[in-house]
Amino acid sequence: MELKPEWSDWCPGCGNFGILNAEQKAIQELGLDFKKVVIVSGIGCSGKIPHFLKIPISGVHTLHGRAIAYATGIKLSNPSLEVIVNGGDGDLLGIGAGHFVNAGRRNIDMTVIIHDNGVYALTKGQASPTLRRGDKPKSLPLPNISDNVNPIALALSAGYTFVARGYAYDVNGLKELIKQAIRHKGLAVIDVLQPCPTYNDIYTKEFYDKRVYYLSSEKDWDPVVRKPEEEGEKMAKAMLKSLEWGDRIPIGVFYQNELVSTYEERIVQQAPSYKDAYPANVEIEKDGKLLTLVDDILKEKKV
Amino acid sequence: MRLNWLIGGQQGSGVDTSALVFGNALASAGYYIYGNREYYSNIKGRHSYFALTISDKRVRSFSFTVDILATFDAETLFQHFTEVKKVVIYNKSLEGTKVEYVQNMEPEIAEKVVSFLKERGYGSTVRDVVEYLKSKGVNAIGVDYDGIMRKVAEEVKLPLSVVERGKNTIAIGASYGLLGLGKGYLESAIRNVFKNETFVKLNTMSAELGMESVPVMFPLKEIPVKKERVQLDGNTAVAIGKIYGGLGFQSFYPISPASDESVYMQAHQEVWYVDPKTGDKRKKTVVVVQAEDELSAINMAIGASLTGVRAATATSGPGFSLMTEGVTWAGMNEAPVVITYYIRGGPATGQPTRTSQADLFFVMNAGHGEFPRIVIASGDHVEAFQDAVWAFNLAERYQTPVIHFVEKAIANAYSVIDLEELGLDKLRADRGDVLLSPPPDYARFKITDTGISPRAFLGSTSMFYTGDEHNEEGHIREASHVREAMYEKRLRKLETADREIPEEDRVKTFGDLDQKVVVVTWGSPKGAVLDAMEELNEEGIKFGVVQIRMFSPFPKNLIRKLLSGKEKVVDVEGSYMAQAGMAMKLFSGIEPTHYVLKWNGRPMGRDEVKEALKAVILEDRKKVVLHGGA
Numbered sequence: 001m002e003l004k005p006e007w008s009d010w011c012p013g014c015g016n017f018g019i020l021n022a023e024q025k026a027i028q029e030l031g032l033d034f035k036k037v038v039i040v041s042g043i044g045c046s047g048k049i050p051h052f053l054k055i056p057i058s059g060v061h062t063l064h065g066r067a068i069a070y071a072t073g074i075k076l077s078n079p080s081l082e083v084i085v086n087g088g089d090g091d092l093l094g095i096g097a098g099h100f101v102n103a104g105r106r107n108i109d110m111t112v113i114i115h116d117n118g119v120y121a122l123t124k125g126q127a128s129p130t131l132r133r134g135d136k137p138k139s140l141p142l143p144n145i146s147d148n149v150n151p152i153a154l155a156l157s158a159g160y161t162f163v164a165r166g167y168a169y170d171v172n173g174l175k176e177l178i179k180q181a182i183r184h185k186g187l188a189v190i191d192v193l194q195p196c197p198t199y200n201d202i203y204t205k206e207f208y209d210k211r212v213y214y215l216s217s218e219k220d221w222d223p224v225v226r227k228p229e230e231e232g233e234k235m236a237k238a239m240l241k242s243l244e245w246g247d248r249i250p251i252g253v254f255y256q257n258e259l260v261s262t263y264e265e266r267i268v269q270q271a272p273s274y275k276d277a278y279p280a281n282v283e284i285e286k287d288g289k290l291l292t293l294v295d296d297i298l299k300e301k302k303v
Numbered sequence: 304m305r306l307n308w309l310i311g312g313q314q315g316s317g318v319d320t321s322a323l324v325f326g327n328a329l330a331s332a333g334y335y336i337y338g339n340r341e342y343y344s345n346i347k348g349r350h351s352y353f354a355l356t357i358s359d360k361r362v363r364s365f366s367f368t369v370d371i372l373a374t375f376d377a378e379t380l381f382q383h384f385t386e387v388k389k390v391v392i393y394n395k396s397l398e399g400t401k402v403e404y405v406q407n408m409e410p411e412i413a414e415k416v417v418s419f420l421k422e423r424g425y426g427s428t429v430r431d432v433v434e435y436l437k438s439k440g441v442n443a444i445g446v447d448y449d450g451i452m453r454k455v456a457e458e459v460k461l462p463l464s465v466v467e468r469g470k471n472t473i474a475i476g477a478s479y480g481l482l483g484l485g486k487g488y489l490e491s492a493i494r495n496v497f498k499n500e501t502f503v504k505l506n507t508m509s510a511e512l513g514m515e516s517v518p519v520m521f522p523l524k525e526i527p528v529k530k531e532r533v534q535l536d537g538n539t540a541v542a543i544g545k546i547y548g549g550l551g552f553q554s555f556y557p558i559s560p561a562s563d564e565s566v567y568m569q570a571h572q573e574v575w576y577v578d579p580k581t582g583d584k585r586k587k588t589v590v591v592v593q594a595e596d597e598l599s600a601i602n603m604a605i606g607a608s609l610t611g612v613r614a615a616t617a618t619s620g621p622g623f624s625l626m627t628e629g630v631t632w633a634g635m636n637e638a639p640v641v642i643t644y645y646i647r648g649g650p651a652t653g654q655p656t657r658t659s660q661a662d663l664f665f666v667m668n669a670g671h672g673e674f675p676r677i678v679i680a681s682g683d684h685v686e687a688f689q690d691a692v693w694a695f696n697l698a699e700r701y702q703t704p705v706i707h708f709v710e711k712a713i714a715n716a717y718s719v720i721d722l723e724e725l726g727l728d729k730l731r732a733d734r735g736d737v738l739l740s741p742p743p744d745y746a747r748f749k750i751t752d753t754g755i756s757p758r759a760f761l762g763s764t765s766m767f768y769t770g771d772e773h774n775e776e777g778h779i780r781e782a783s784h785v786r787e788a789m790y791e792k793r794l795r796k797l798e799t800a801d802r803e804i805p806e807e808d809r810v811k812t813f814g815d816l817d818q819k820v821v822v823v824t825w826g827s828p829k830g831a832v833l834d835a836m837e838e839l840n841e842e843g844i845k846f847g848v849v850q851i852r853m854f855s856p857f858p859k860n861l862i863r864k865l866l867s868g869k870e871k872v873v874d875v876e877g878s879y880m881a882q883a884g885m886a887m888k889l890f891s892g893i894e895p896t897h898y899v900l901k902w903n904g905r906p907m908g909r910d911e912v913k914e915a916l917k918a919v920i921l922e923d924r925k926k927v928v929l930h931g932g933a
């Protein structure tokens with residue numbers, strides 16, 4: 001399609017711009033076939049991202065909380081597509097938390113990017129599930145009364161096989177993380193620290209700039225599970241690391257495990273024809289004549 | 304000839320298996336069968352029953368009043384003795400059991416039974432019931448279940464506790480014995496159902512001893528079977544229909560009475576198809592996903608539909624309540640998704656395993672905003688199969704959600720039908736306006752006269768979807784004139800559908816439409832109405848029947864044509880508010896004059912519908928409420 005770029009209607013200085021640039025570059029640098037890339041998003045400021053990319057990918061801007069469900073249907077019907085989910089922290093960890101957790105159980109080969117800004121930005125800044133108790137960004141009338149969820153620990157326990165944290169203003173670093181996540185075989189999640197200058201005056205660029213550090217800069221940090229027996233230890237280390245928050249905030253890859261089979265592989269195990277004859281790759285009619293044969297299964301019902 | 308038989312017992316005690324064996328035996332002797340299954344939302348212990356009508360001709364309904372009542376526990380006798388007309392088989396060793404001792408019976412039911420007996424001067428034991436029945440001219444046959452089981456246990460050398468599980472087969476044997484058919488049919492039915500050698504032996508022997516304990520009372524002859532026949536329940540009919548229609552993706556969250564459809568598909572996820580390029584027979588996979596909830600189920604299916612596969616979900620009321628937001632997204636994004644909606648009793652959890660027709664208006668209006676939706680309703684097992692294909696064709700042609708109603712009364716009932724009734728060769732695929740190789744300037748929501756835009760699939764080019772109002776390219780737009788144009792485009796599709804879909808496909812007619820009385824119905828009551836009509840015709844009572852098959856777009860012209868000027872328009876349906884009647888009035892201006900309604904969770908029986916129609920037609924009763932069913 002001829003490109004008519006959409007104007008990105010985010011506030012000036014919004015962290016979403018960093019994610020947009022990093023994601024777009026990652027797709028380009030990986031040399032993906034644009035028409036095979038589908039960005040599925042939720043509802044919120046973050047959810048508008050597929051419309052703003054300047055490369056001809058496809059976008060499915062879904063419902064609040066449901067992006068993972070749409071992505072699941074898309075990917076399993078057509079596993080040849082590269083599916084990326086972008087959603088807000090409210091979207092993925094609040095209203096869509098059930099899907100976020102259950103997606104981990106399936107380990108479908110796709111990537112989930114959380115725009116973690118601590119607020120429900122598009123509804124004018126209410127507390128999101130990642131906002132810490134006692135925090136009072138300027139948009140909250142009272143300090144936040146609930147504790148936060150820890151997206152990294154949640155993803156680890158849910159079964160995500162690539163778990164990382166990125167920072168929206170480190171576009172290059174984030175781009176590399178997104179590339180790794182896309183290349184990863186299995187379900188990847190990146191929790192992206194995304195300042196919202198309009199509503200969140202606590203977790204700002206200034207706040208993060210001096211705190212974030214890459215895990216890879218730590219001597220001995222090796223998040224990759226290479227043998228089944230390493231799983232417990234690496235998972236425990238990642239969990240422990242996920243608790244670090246304060247003067248130093250780790251970003252980078254917390255955990256990666258490609259030994260776990262993907263959902264697609266599990267389907268092939270049960271139904272070998274899925275490898276080639278997956279739903280989007282089969283014709284169901286010719287000139288109006290239905291091509292599926294049900295004689296066998298009707299025979300089971302013969303009396 | 305119609306013979307009505309009912310067997311009951313505790314859930315988990317083999318009532319379903321018994322009905323299956325009995326039905327199979329009679330089907331292979333050449334008979335047609337309609338069977339209705341009633342059960343509690345419970346796994347073990349509550350009362351369940353199966354009512355069968357056996358006929359030498361195709362039959363589409365069952366009757367609550369039965370010729371033969373087969374029982375092996377006391378509760379079934381207590382719950383159903385008022386419904387039996389000719390023969391009851393009961394367990395002799397339970398003669399002393401009192402209603403009050405049957406723990407698993409709901410107290411309100413026990414009370415009703417006790418006072419019924421008391422008012423007629425009887426006590427509350429099985430023996431009292433038997434005496435009462437005898438006084439009514441019913442033949443009560445006490446079978447020595449305990450003696451038979453002891454004999455079987457000795458013979459097969461198994462503990463009595465194992466043999467007891469074959470108690471139901473004794474009841475089957477006794478029922479079968481009344482019919483005087485050769486025991487070969489029953490024996491092969493047992494072999495087909497049980498498979499395991501020991502169980503085959505145990506059950507065959509139990510059945511034979513059961514047979515020997517009764518005289519032949521309803522002699523039946525074998526009927527030569529000329530055509531291939533199948534036995535289909537509603538869940539399976541829809542599942543096979545969807546698969547035949549080219550289903551690629553089905554998501555579901557477990558709920559009664561819908562999930563059996565999806566579980567069937569899981570068991571048949573690889574199916575054969577003909578590769579159109581080579582003509583070879585190959586296997587393909589239907590992806591069936593058990594989702595984490597219905598929010599996920601509907602939205603997975605919608606996502607799948609965007610890749611060009613035929614995608615569906617199956618649910619019932621509580622699940623659909625959760626799905627409504629997703630349905631609006633499908634409406635907004637012109638996504639062809641099919642929702643098979645098994646109606647059960649609501650609101651809330653309601654009656655999970657009982658039938659209802661009360662969700663019609665909900666579905667007609669479910670979801671915020673205005674968008675085209677197509678709503679169809681099957682009235683029997685053949686339609687359930689065919690409509691599964693029709694639903695996909697409609698969804699893809701008009702690029703909009705299709706809700707296909709199948710009630711619990713159809714889902715859990717079964718019919719023996721001639722295979723040719725399914726019309727496999729006549730069913731066609733209509734994928735609508737599809738662009739496999741879209742041009743570079745493709746716009747998913749191109750505005751057209753019909754409202755239908757050429758549909759390309761994800762993966763073939765760049766395209767955008769959004770639940771926000773959007774322009775032709777699928778990008779978010781709030782401009783008022785774009786809003787108007789898109790809004791109208793979408794709703795124009797409903798007008799296109801209304802113009803294109805023949806009203807004759809949306810309404811079926813039966814009987815004599817020139818009569819002054821016309822019965823209007825939809826969904827599962829169809830079978831009872833049609834079979835009651837046959838019986839009433841024999842009594843000289845004639846009328847026409849109109850079955851509404853599609854509620855949106857509503858076949859208003861044909862309904863007007865068929866019903867204008869009638870003396871009586873009798874609305875037969877399963878809701879308190881007579882919702883189809885309301886819809887008819889809303890869309891066609893024609894209001895029913897009489898009503899036959901039911902909302903107790905049990906399907907309509909042929910017997911009660913017949914009586915009700917008589918009361919309406921002969922005595923001009925304006926409204927009859929049906930109460931049939933334990």
Ligand SMILES: Cc1ncc(C[n+]2csc(CCOP(=O)(O)OP(=O)(O)O)c2C)c(N)n1
Pocket residue numbers: 043044045046047064087088089090091092115117119120121122123128
């Ligand atoms: C079912 C539903 N409930 C509520 C809303 C209103 N709503 C729109 S965006 C949003 C919150 C967005 O927060 P988040 O997901 O964190 O995204 P952000 O705007 O911060 O990127 C809410 C509650 C909605 N669109 N749908």
Ligand code: SF4
Pocket residue numbers: 009010011013014015016045046117121122195196197198199
């Ligand atoms: S409100 Fe916050 S998240 Fe939304 S666009 Fe503005 S800065 Fe970005």
Ligand SMILES: [Mg+2]
Pocket residue numbers: 044088089090115116117118119120121128
């Ligand atoms: Mg947010």
